[in-house]
Amino acid sequence: MKSGKFWAWVVFIVGAAYFFIPLMATVEFSLRMRRGVHSFDAYQIVLGDARFQSTFLYSVIAAVFTIILGVLIVVPAAYWIRLRLPQLRPIVEFITLLPLVIPAIVIVFGYIRMYGSNSPLPFLGSNMGANALLVIGYATLALPYMYRAVDTGLRTIDVRTLTEAAQILGAGWGTIIGRVILPNVLIAVLSGAFLTFAIVIGEFTMASLLNRPAFGPYLQNIGANRAYEPAALAIIAFAITWGCMSLIQILSRFAPKSANRPN
Amino acid sequence: MTDLTLSNQAVATKPAPPNEATTFRFPMQWVGVAPFFIFVLMFLILPTIYLVLGAFQTGDGQLTLDNILQLVSDPSISASYWVSIKISFWSAIIGAFAGLAIAIAIVRGGLPNWTRSATLTFSGVASNFAGLPLAFAFLATLGRVGIVTTLLRDVLNVNIYAMGFNFLTTSGLIAVYLFFQIPLMVVIIVPAIDGLKKEWGEAAATLGATQSQYWRMVVIPVLWPSFLGTVILLFANSFGAIATAYAFAGPALNIVPIKLYSQINGDVLHNPQLGYAIAFGMIVITGLANVFYIWFRTRSERWLK
Numbered sequence: 001m002k003s004g005k006f007w008a009w010v011v012f013i014v015g016a017a018y019f020f021i022p023l024m025a026t027v028e029f030s031l032r033m034r035r036g037v038h039s040f041d042a043y044q045i046v047l048g049d050a051r052f053q054s055t056f057l058y059s060v061i062a063a064v065f066t067i068i069l070g071v072l073i074v075v076p077a078a079y080w081i082r083l084r085l086p087q088l089r090p091i092v093e094f095i096t097l098l099p100l101v102i103p104a105i106v107i108v109f110g111y112i113r114m115y116g117s118n119s120p121l122p123f124l125g126s127n128m129g130a131n132a133l134l135v136i137g138y139a140t141l142a143l144p145y146m147y148r149a150v151d152t153g154l155r156t157i158d159v160r161t162l163t164e165a166a167q168i169l170g171a172g173w174g175t176i177i178g179r180v181i182l183p184n185v186l187i188a189v190l191s192g193a194f195l196t197f198a199i200v201i202g203e204f205t206m207a208s209l210l211n212r213p214a215f216g217p218y219l220q221n222i223g224a225n226r227a228y229e230p231a232a233l234a235i236i237a238f239a240i241t242w243g244c245m246s247l248i249q250i251l252s253r254f255a256p257k258s259a260n261r262p263n
Numbered sequence: 264m265t266d267l268t269l270s271n272q273a274v275a276t277k278p279a280p281p282n283e284a285t286t287f288r289f290p291m292q293w294v295g296v297a298p299f300f301i302f303v304l305m306f307l308i309l310p311t312i313y314l315v316l317g318a319f320q321t322g323d324g325q326l327t328l329d330n331i332l333q334l335v336s337d338p339s340i341s342a343s344y345w346v347s348i349k350i351s352f353w354s355a356i357i358g359a360f361a362g363l364a365i366a367i368a369i370v371r372g373g374l375p376n377w378t379r380s381a382t383l384t385f386s387g388v389a390s391n392f393a394g395l396p397l398a399f400a401f402l403a404t405l406g407r408v409g410i411v412t413t414l415l416r417d418v419l420n421v422n423i424y425a426m427g428f429n430f431l432t433t434s435g436l437i438a439v440y441l442f443f444q445i446p447l448m449v450v451i452i453v454p455a456i457d458g459l460k461k462e463w464g465e466a467a468a469t470l471g472a473t474q475s476q477y478w479r480m481v482v483i484p485v486l487w488p489s490f491l492g493t494v495i496l497l498f499a500n501s502f503g504a505i506a507t508a509y510a511f512a513g514p515a516l517n518i519v520p521i522k523l524y525s526q527i528n529g530d531v532l533h534n535p536q537l538g539y540a541i542a543f544g545m546i547v548i549t550g551l552a553n554v555f556y557i558w559f560r561t562r563s564e565r566w567l568k
Contacts (some may be wrong), residue, residue, distance in 0.1 A: 008372025012382075015365045015445070019389060021402050022442070025410035029403035077299035085296065092296075094557065095303050095521050100313055100496065101553040103503025105520050106542045108513075110310025113317070113539075136306050173295070198391045204506035205520075209527055216506070219395040223510045227408075230399035237396035238388070245387045 007246050030231035042232035051218055059207075059215035062201040063132070066138040067193040069144040072140065077243065078150045079181055082159050096147040099140050109138055110208045137206045142196040149195070153188025154181075166244065191248045198244040202237050267540060311546065316538030330540035339517065340532075344544065347502060347519040349433055354440040361441065362448025363490065370456045386446035393443045398510035401430065401439050430511045436518075440501045447492055447500065455489045468551035495556040499549045519545055 032039040059088055081088050099107070111133055117125035125131040139146075163183065166176045182189070203217035218235075223230045286335045301317065322329045334340050369379045404411050405425060415421045429435050459482060467477040505520040525531045526538040 005373045008299075008368035008374050011364045011368040011372070012374060012378055015361070015368075015382075018445075019385065021411065022404040025404035026400040030409050076295040079276070080295035088296065092299070095307070097553065097557070098307060101499050101549045101556075102307070103499075103505075103520060103545055103549065104526075105503060105505055106314065106521055106545055107307065107310060108539065109523065109542050110314050111306070111465050112527065114310050114313050136302075139302075140306050143307075195391070202394055202396060204394055204509070205524070209524070215467075216395065220506070220510060221400075223395055223399055223402075224513065231403040234396040234399035234403065238392055238400075241392050242388045245384065245391070247554050248387075249384065 003221070012162050018111075026231050026234050030228060030235055032132060033228040042228040044237070045238075046222075046229050046232050055215045055218035058213055059201050059203075062135055062138060062212075062214060063197045065135045066142060066200050067196050068198060069135060069139045070142050070192070071150075071189055074143070074146045074192075075168050075182060075185070076177060078147060078154055079159065079177060082151075082154050084162060092147070096144050100144050103204050104137070104141055104203075105209070106208050107140060111137060112209065130212060134206060134210050134214070137210070138196075138200045138203065141203070141206075142192075142199060145195045145199070146192040149188045149192030153185035157181075157184045176257055187251050187254055190251055194244040194247050194251075198241045201240060279519065280488060282344045314539050314542045315546065317536060320536060320539075322536055330534075331537045331543070333537060334540055334544050337532075340522065340537075340541065343517045343519050343522045344548075346517060347546070350436050350440065350518065351502040353433075354437045354444050354501045355494050357496045358441050358444025358497050359436065359448050359490065362445045365450055366449050366452045366456055370453060382449065386449040389446035390443050390450055393504065394506035395510045397439065398507045401442075402511070403414055405430070411568035423452060431516055436511075439507060440504065444501065445499050447497060450498070451493045452486075452490065455486055459485060469503075492556050495552045499552050499556075502549055502552075543559070 030042050031038040031040065033039060033045075077092065081092055081219060097175075112124065115121050115123035115129075115133060123129040159181070162180050163176055166180045171180065202216050203214070204220055207214035207216045208220065219233055222233060295376050313485070316331050318329065319326055321329070334344070365382065368374060401409075403409055405423070405428070406412065412423060415423060430439065463481050463485075464477060467481055472480070503520055505524060506517050509521060510516055514521060523538060523541045523545070526541065530538075532538070
């Protein structure tokens with residue numbers, strides 16, 4: 001038992017070293033822009049860069065639309081599958097796993113060829129269309145996470161009883177989903193939303209191939225041309241990811257534990 | 264779970280509402296799932312099928328196997344597949360075992376409680392910290408003027424680049440990919456280890472099993488389907504990854520996703536149909552992995568109920 005504990009410490013410390021050395025080195029590197037002293041110059045230059053601001057804003061807006069689109073697609077589907085169509089569950093679970101398996105670059109390649117400017121549905125013929133296609137692509141990438149988050153949320157509430165109670169009180173389907181089900185799974189939906197945000201914000205492949213002015217292609221451009229700014233951007237990106245994950249953890253404390261919890 | 268079929272459902276709800284409501288409600292549930300199915304059909308299934316069909320056609324639409332055959336006969340394409348498979352395979356295997364070791368250490372190793380929550384929190388972040396920023400972090404660490412590189416050179420007199428270290432080698436990329444592969448394994452496998460019931464250990468002990476027998480005959484058989492399933496997920500995860508490698512070398516690096524990226528951007532292979540074939544090859548490889556994944560996942564869920 002004692003040697004077990006010793007090896008557990010060894011594994012933990014070696015693992016911690018592998019993960020923390022690159023992060024600490026990146027912080028150190030990002031502070032070295034001014035010769036001889038530590039300074040936040042790299043951060044100042046990055047944050048003050050107009051292209052940083054515009055591409056970051058673009059990606060934030062794309063992420064928000066991605067989340068809205070994802071909720072509109074996933075919540076009604078997950079609700080009805082739980083309530084009335086359990087026989088569809090295996091099919092839907094299979095489909096929502098597909099984006100983990102079909103690489104993003106293949107999906108976006110399909111879009112470029114199917115929805116080009118000469119196609120019957122010319123998404124890529126206009127600027128807004130290309131923006132929409134990027135949001136659609138991101139919603140596809142986020143589908144596995146969004147579906148699982150919402151489905152887990154629905155598992156913890158008694159969908160059937162809530163629906164019947166709402167029906168008895170005379171609610172229509174829109175009211176049931178919008179005012180009964182959605183508030184009850186809001187925390188799960190928000191978890192999915194923050195995870196979506198973390199995935200989407202620095203995404204490179206889709207944004208670059210659809211030629212959108214997003215944060216990912218900007219990162220690539222800076223990475224190829226600058227020395228210290230990329231390190232600062234890596235730290236900023238890590239902080240954003242960390243923030244999203246912390247929000248999910250905080251939210252999970254407010255989530256209901258099970259359908260039958262005593263009140 | 265109540266597993267009501269549609270006909271049962273109709274019978275069960277018959278007495279309560281008037282008949283018109285039942286006939287109205289029936290299509291309603293299909294209306295609810297329709298956006299989902301239309302969306303995945305238009306933006307996931309059909310684009311994929313479009314590429315697969317394109318892989319078997321010539322430029323003017325005739326059926327051919329030439330594109331597929333060229334994947335094998337063109338040495339630079341087959342080499343890129345080979346490199347990608349090697350990187351994905353080894354980063355999945357090493358990541359899986361390292362992740363498993365960390366998971367066992369924090370769940371069963373008798374470490375203080377904070378190590379568990381700290382590791383899980385960090386793993387959630389690191390498994391999503393991929394792409395360009397990850398490459399930047401490693402360049403700042405082990406790049407030619409990286410902190411660790413210069414530290415090793417100045418303090419220990421070790422020049423890792425003279426020793427042949429390079430991010431653009433297979434082992435260099437594997438080392439970087441492990442930064443998101445290991446945490447992903449930890450995130451997925453810790454719940455599986457938590458799912459090992461205490462009673463199983465007690466039952467084994469009651470029957471006189473030693474600790475090693477308990478691990479060999481109970482723990483490993485229960486864990487290994489979800490372990491293997493995760494290995495396959497890790498494989499697919501790194502097989503499609505492009506941004507990290509692209510940040511190291513731009514289009515110069517010969518792995519499949521970068522090859523496809525260059526082909527989409529500028530038809531570098533001088534045959535538009537060949538892009539479809541490369542995409543098709545990627546789908547086949549990750550698709551095979553997916554079949555295994557689902558198979559193992561259903562097996563492991565049966566145990567962990």
